[in-house]
Amino acid sequence: MIFVGTGGQGVLTVARLLSDAYMKLGYEVVSGQLHGMAQRGGSVQSSICVNAGACPVIAEGESNCLVGFEPIETARARSFLNSKSLVIMNTAKVNPFVLAQRHVQGSPESGRYPSVEGMMESLEEITPRVYALDGSKLAEENGTLKNLNMVMLGTLLGSSDFVKEMDQLWGVMSEAIPSRIRESSMRAFLLGVSSIQRLEKEKYL
Amino acid sequence: MHHDVTRDEPGTHVNLLGNLGIVRGALEAGVDFFSCYPGTPSSEIGDTFAMISKSQGIEFEYSVNEKIAVEIAFAASLTGARSMCSMKHLGLNYANDPVSTMPYVGVEGGMVIVSAGDPSAITSPNEQDQRHFSKMLFYPMFDPSSPEEARRMTRFAFELSEKSRLPVIMRPTTRVCHSSGAVTLGGRPSQKRKIHYEKNPERHVPIPANARRMRKELTERFRLAEALLEESEFFPQKGEGRFGIIASGIGYIYADAAIEKLGLRDQVVLQKIGAYPVPQKVLSRFLEQVEKVLVVEELTPFVEEEVMVCAFRDRRDVKVSGKKSGDLPYEYEYSPMIVEDAVRKWLDLPDREKRVVKPLELPPRPPVLCAGCPHRTSYYFAKKVFGKKTTYCNDIGCYTLGYGKPLDVCDVLLCMGSSISQASGIFRMTRERTVAFIGDSTFFHSGLPALANAVQAGDDITLVVLDNDVTAMTGFQPSISTVGKEHQKQFEGFSIENAARGLGVKEVFSVDPFDEEATLIAFKTAKKGKGVNVVVTHSPCVVHQAKVAPVREKKSYQVDEARCNQCSLCVRVLGCPAIWVEDGAYSIDQDLCDGCDLCARVCNRGAIHAVQREDGGRGDGEPKTNTNDICGNRRPRGPDRRAPSV
Numbered sequence: 001m002i003f004v005g006t007g008g009q010g011v012l013t014v015a016r017l018l019s020d021a022y023m024k025l026g027y028e029v030v031s032g033q034l035h036g037m038a039q040r041g042g043s044v045q046s047s048i049c050v051n052a053g054a055c056p057v058i059a060e061g062e063s064n065c066l067v068g069f070e071p072i073e074t075a076r077a078r079s080f081l082n083s084k085s086l087v088i089m090n091t092a093k094v095n096p097f098v099l100a101q102r103h104v105q106g107s108p109e110s111g112r113y114p115s116v117e118g119m120m121e122s123l124e125e126i127t128p129r130v131y132a133l134d135g136s137k138l139a140e141e142n143g144t145l146k147n148l149n150m151v152m153l154g155t156l157l158g159s160s161d162f163v164k165e166m167d168q169l170w171g172v173m174s175e176a177i178p179s180r181i182r183e184s185s186m187r188a189f190l191l192g193v194s195s196i197q198r199l200e201k202e203k204y205l
Numbered sequence: 206m207h208h209d210v211t212r213d214e215p216g217t218h219v220n221l222l223g224n225l226g227i228v229r230g231a232l233e234a235g236v237d238f239f240s241c242y243p244g245t246p247s248s249e250i251g252d253t254f255a256m257i258s259k260s261q262g263i264e265f266e267y268s269v270n271e272k273i274a275v276e277i278a279f280a281a282s283l284t285g286a287r288s289m290c291s292m293k294h295l296g297l298n299y300a301n302d303p304v305s306t307m308p309y310v311g312v313e314g315g316m317v318i319v320s321a322g323d324p325s326a327i328t329s330p331n332e333q334d335q336r337h338f339s340k341m342l343f344y345p346m347f348d349p350s351s352p353e354e355a356r357r358m359t360r361f362a363f364e365l366s367e368k369s370r371l372p373v374i375m376r377p378t379t380r381v382c383h384s385s386g387a388v389t390l391g392g393r394p395s396q397k398r399k400i401h402y403e404k405n406p407e408r409h410v411p412i413p414a415n416a417r418r419m420r421k422e423l424t425e426r427f428r429l430a431e432a433l434l435e436e437s438e439f440f441p442q443k444g445e446g447r448f449g450i451i452a453s454g455i456g457y458i459y460a461d462a463a464i465e466k467l468g469l470r471d472q473v474v475l476q477k478i479g480a481y482p483v484p485q486k487v488l489s490r491f492l493e494q495v496e497k498v499l500v501v502e503e504l505t506p507f508v509e510e511e512v513m514v515c516a517f518r519d520r521r522d523v524k525v526s527g528k529k530s531g532d533l534p535y536e537y538e539y540s541p542m543i544v545e546d547a548v549r550k551w552l553d554l555p556d557r558e559k560r561v562v563k564p565l566e567l568p569p570r571p572p573v574l575c576a577g578c579p580h581r582t583s584y585y586f587a588k589k590v591f592g593k594k595t596t597y598c599n600d601i602g603c604y605t606l607g608y609g610k611p612l613d614v615c616d617v618l619l620c621m622g623s624s625i626s627q628a629s630g631i632f633r634m635t636r637e638r639t640v641a642f643i644g645d646s647t648f649f650h651s652g653l654p655a656l657a658n659a660v661q662a663g664d665d666i667t668l669v670v671l672d673n674d675v676t677a678m679t680g681f682q683p684s685i686s687t688v689g690k691e692h693q694k695q696f697e698g699f700s701i702e703n704a705a706r707g708l709g710v711k712e713v714f715s716v717d718p719f720d721e722e723a724t725l726i727a728f729k730t731a732k733k734g735k736g737v738n739v740v741v742t743h744s745p746c747v748v749h750q751a752k753v754a755p756v757r758e759k760k761s762y763q764v765d766e767a768r769c770n771q772c773s774l775c776v777r778v779l780g781c782p783a784i785w786v787e788d789g790a791y792s793i794d795q796d797l798c799d800g801c802d803l804c805a806r807v808c809n810r811g812a813i814h815a816v817q818r819e820d821g822g823r824g825d826g827e828p829k830t831n832t833n834d835i836c837g838n839r840r841p842r843g844p845d846r847r848a849p850s851v
Contacts, residue, residue: 006570016220016385023220023387030351030386031220034327041782042572054351055462056384057455059541061560076567082560095794096570097782101610104773104786111786114567122565145796 003046004077005069006094010149015046021172022050032056043073067156070094075119085127088155091116092136131199138191147188154192160200211257213393221388223381224249226352227319230359235394237286238264240274243679244293245328246382247321251291267682270650271296276303282316284402287363291319294333308343309411309419311370315363322378324503325538334504335376339481343423345430346374346481350457352386369430380455431482439479440487446472449495453478453508456501459544478508488515492523499551500527503539526551576783577799579744580604580671582718584612587669590728591640596631600624602644603678604671611780622651628666629659638665646676646684660709660737667731668739670701673746681749705739712738747799760800760815764791768812775804
């Protein structure tokens with residue numbers, strides 16, 4: 001599975017928590033991260049491979065799940081997907097700073113944030129299992145945007161792909177979360193869980 | 206993660222980053238001393254030692270530069286201590302003077318240098334293959350593929366170093382440094398080593414007469430290292446068959462995955478190369494078994510050439526494929542796809558099924574100076590005074606992001622500390638005042654000699670030292686000018702201004718870049734000055750401040766739509782990531798805005814206003830203790846009061 005987003009969204013933290021949990025439960029797990037200069041607003045990518053050999057880098061078309069914390073970054077990772085992949089995308093935009101520059105130096109058109117619907121369609125051309133939600137709004141309603149990663153984690157583990165593992169994984173992960181933020185993290189996680197379950201129901205009813 | 210590194214529970218599996226596998230290996234070997242200069246992708250090694258050194262009884266320092274880190278660690282080894290120092294690939298170049306003679310002298314306690322490589326130059330100005338140092342300077346060198354291997358190799362490296370009396374290099378690459386996986390904890394020594402410096406000038410002083418004797422011994426010691434490597438566990442074989450793949454580093458993992466995926470285990474022998482020099486017997490044994498060979502290694506055809514030489518020496522008619530045959534690229538990082546494609550082609554298998562993903566135009570997300578970054582303010586005012594025609598020489602750090610539009614204050618760049626010497630060179634030929642920008646950490650790393658050189662030559666250059674109190678780019682490590690608690694000691698921090706004066710600079714200005722008037726006066730005076738002058742712009746890194754000293758209440762700025770006439774000036778000159786344009790309307794992202802007020806000053810129409818916020822913006826609301834509890838005790842923003850402004 002692949003987590004993508006921008007610097008500061010908590011992508012690396014959630015991937016580390018999840019891979020630690022898998023390892024504690026006895027799975028064979030390797031993970032990789034790409035974060036050149038993410039602190040300065042760049043793209044961040046983290047991959048987790050469970051019982052899939054020793055290679056921490058996922059090959060094109062071989063990711064089962066993609067959790068995107070930001071629409072452009074989700075679309076950017078679409079080469080990892082295949083026709084069975086699960087995609088969960090946070091629809092809240094984080095504006096790449098180049099767009100404002102393009103807007104004033106090139107044309108207003110070139111400086112426009114790409115259409116989120118268009119990016120969703122491009123993902124749906126590869127896999128029908130694309131779910132979009134405003135995770136940032138859910139996190140903020142739950143108190144702070146810092147909980148976005150817990151919301152997104154909830155959407156992943158709450159999906160039908162993780163029915164068997166969710167309780168066990170979350171049990172181990174929540175122990176690793178500092179006690180002062182455990183309760184709010186739990187609430188954010190459950191918001192994610194209920195959102196994905198509703199979205200899946202809507203899609204298949 | 207760092208408490209997993211120190212656990213004394215042999216046999217337990219923990220999830221560790223490759224860099225932490227190295228730390229763990231060093232702890233298992235009983236390392237006594239550690240020094241480093243931070244550099245991606247090696248930084249987590251030093252940052253972890255910073256956190257654990259006190260509790261583990263390890264002498265630790267962030268050194269001023271890599272050369273010093275190596276020299277100190279080497280001298281520590283001469284007292285019988287086991288020592289380690291870490292840096293990125295380029296740091297090894299900087300340290301190459303001591304590095305090149307250390308094998309002659311030889312170590313007493315085991316010594317391991319970590320020099321992390323960066324194929325694809327992800328966070329570096331070049332990609333280079335440090336393995337050539339092994340051959341050139343007689344260094345045993347390890348090339349791990351995984352965190353567990355990094356642990357085992359590091360542990361073994363200390364033994365090898367002591368037995369051969371050679372310092373040893375660990376060379377992980379970005380992909381290994383920043384991947385995590387299961388590490389099986391080994392035991393840790395229960396006793397500390399005896400430390401004692403025993404005088405032995407004949408053994409420790411490489412004057413020519415001694416060096417010539419040492420040279421002879423060096424050949425013997427390097428041979429011994431090769432023999433020890435040959436018996437080590439780092440050259441395993443997997444699978445069987447008449448074809449052979451020989452692979453190193455992360456390339457080994459990709460080759461292994463390709464063999465598994467293509468079902469080639471009974472046709473292809475996979476030979477791992479985990480260390481250098483590659484023992485001749487390992488290659489001879491491998492070439493005996495196979496008809497043709499594919500070499501999978503990143504960067505240069507280092508192993509490939511060794512294989513060719515071995516084939517020639519053993520008179521084996523084996524076809525060797527790799528970079529030289531055009532089967533694999535010379536440049537950049539490899540990927541599972543690149544290696545799988547090469548294996549398919551090499552064995553005449555059908556091409557990988559290429560999936561067609563419709564192209565989609567997506568805007569890139571390159572790194573950018575943060576909203577509120579004081580460097581932007583320094584750049585903006587410097588450029589306002591020195592203009593577009595002046596040549597701007599820049600240096601290595603966050604502030605390199607002044608490259609390109611709209612700030613455009615990076616005309617030349619080379620390496621750590623080069624801004625000052627390059628400004629000298631350009632002035633010497635053009636006779637026009639040239640501007641150099643350098644950060645606080647880089648200034649002390651290698652800027653001082655260049656500044657002395659420029660002063661002596663009387664070059665008309667203005668050096669702007671962008672002082673943000675930390676080595677921000679690599680994770681906010683303290684620099685030597687940092688005020689605060691470092692290594693559990695209260696540290697006053699060196700004054701950049703006094704250092705410049707001490708080197709003979711007559712005109713030294715010290716300003717807060719957010720003090721527009723003072724900053725403009727300093728730059729204007731510097732522009733008219735003669736010879737070298739220095740402007741220190743001091744304001745703490747905003748991201749680091751948000752981590753260590755978050756505020757509950759702070760300002761941020763908003764655009765008054767009624768007043769904004771969409772002139773676009775703020776976007777065109779500042780490049781602040783918080784300013785956003787949508788359908789012609791300008792707005793400021795309240796989550797990103799740090800309240801620095803530069804845009805409000807730039808706006809001609811007075812359309813940008815401050816608003817009070819209570820959530821404390823980017824801060825967490827609760828101070829975090831960073832690596833070493835540094836900078837808890839901060840110098841106030843603004844001119845350095847220990848060095849009054851001229």
